[in-house]
Amino acid sequence: VNTETEKDYYAVLGISQSATEEEIRHAYRALARRYHPDSRTESAPTTLFHAVQAAYAVLSDPQQRRAYDRRRAEAGLDQQAALNWEIHLSQNQLCSLHEEQVLYLLTEIKPALTAEGERLPLNLCLVIDRSTSMQGARLNNVKAAAHQIIDELRDDDTLAVVTFHDRAEVILPSRSGIDRARAKAQVSTIWASGGTEILQGMQTGLEEIERRHSKSVTSHMILLTDGQTYGDDKECIALARQAGARSIGITAMGIGEDWNDVLLDQVAAQSGGVSAYIASPGQVRSILQQRVRGLGTVFAQSLKLSPRCTEGVWIESAFRISPYLDRLKAEGGAINLGALQADAPVAAVLEVGVAKRPPGEHRLMQIELTADIQSQGHSEKSRRDVSISFTPEETAPEAIQPNILSALTKITVYRMQERAWDTLEQGDVEKASQQLEMIATRLFDLGESRLARAAMLEAGRIAKGGTPTEKGRKELKYGTRSLTIASRRKSHD
């Protein structure tokens, strides 16, 4: 088989082997436009255009495509990717300007349809704060939620329950085969007293998880707290990072207003998990239930994106926008995107700065995606080149894709509230209050009147010389994270 001269036509068009005729046509048109000799400048080789044409000639003809697929199969090239990975740019081309410009890159990762796997057993540990402040409705709701989880777990799942106050105790050790009645009885005995030392709880919880941890289970810790921990923040974050490195995710949930959101956000981010704000005890059950159900559908873990920029290209900021919004940080060149649930694609937006460039086709970066595919017990790695052509003349502005627009709408509001709190921290009260008012305006625009009112209230409070309430601050932070930009279907005539 002559694979030397035969290119990977699917890769040339940037589509998967299961692409429909429509998708093939669409990909071809976009690339042909970009590489066409008439629309191009000298520096891009015409070979690119020929490669695209050759790929399309084969793939658009069902008979030739079948023959080509057979040759691929013989050459062992038809390994189905488990992930469906897409990259979209906010612009198809840039004008060659004499200054820096900005470009947005949206990346979406979904399980490839053909790779649907069996649900892996869950290896779950609930780590529950039982400090004095949890007494009453909070602890009662947490217990009720735990009972519900126990009922819903499958027989091959394992569950451990750890409580902590000044020290940690294992209420229910991790054991295979859940004795539901016993587990519930154990949970019911939890009572509140003492302080809040999160590190103790995390350590004990992770020990329980480690007993059953393997590549063939989804290991996860759910931490529930309502208070501040003192002096052990750094250790908590370090522990979360270690857990993340071992593919153990942490969901950190704060109940009420007094917990340390900065700490819980970091614990979640370091482990590739989620942090959540539970405003009232009545929400504990539904939020926890939803989380555990989501964990059951984890398809891949440790999704990491490593962009390698070419010279004169840099990443200004990175945000995950799905399944929930969060600022992403690169560590050692890799951006941790966490876990991929089968029912919720992972999507992120990179804000890319580009220095001035001469006209022509330029490669901006190469991005590598790695992920541990749960059901297949192996990790998958793929690479993509991101290129764009610079035109000498300014062209008419292109329509921005709605998914990039809606992503940036959310990110903008989230960043505005980040800025407002930063401004306040720096002591510029007047400006912070103005910024909060602007957020309120934006939120009203988006039809989020409840959040908008919260922003107005805090703005007013600050303007009058007061301090913002913790409730308002958390409501805005977590509320702007989970904005659902309404995209009701548009119907005509």
Next chain:
Amino acid sequence: MIECPSCGRKHRPGTLFCSECGVYLPTGGPLRTEPLPDEELPVSRANPWVSEQVDEDKATPTPLYLRILETDRQIRLPSSAEVHVGRLDAAHGIFPDLDLTTDGGLEGGVSRRHCKIHQRGATYLVEDVGSANGTFLNGQRLTPYLPHVLKDKDELQLGTVKMQVVLQEE
């Protein structure tokens, strides 16, 4: 550099949203509906206290069409309990069921969220949702958030965009 039309902050070309005030930069600010001069709009107000007969019994409602006078476009109202009428603004997540952008909506003073038409039994009711330039029924301005019954051959006006209500059995 490009300048935000709303707050004046400078951004690098390609930036889509102002980081200061959140405005969508390519369209030069939010697609705001400018208030029209009073002389372009009818002045009388509809009496909010008129109680109208609502026929709740009839099972299958007559389809409602809106004929836009300017463009002569006839639109069948989507058959859902509530139809939002306005102008599409994707950047702000406003997707009305009935988009009047192509019917001179912006120049005509149609708000992005202008009014809604809901169905109760066989009756259609129109309700202004706090639009900038108002919703008018047969020349009378509707009090915002107060639903009014629509009848065949009624003249409905959003800002200055006029349309006729067509309610006829097929």
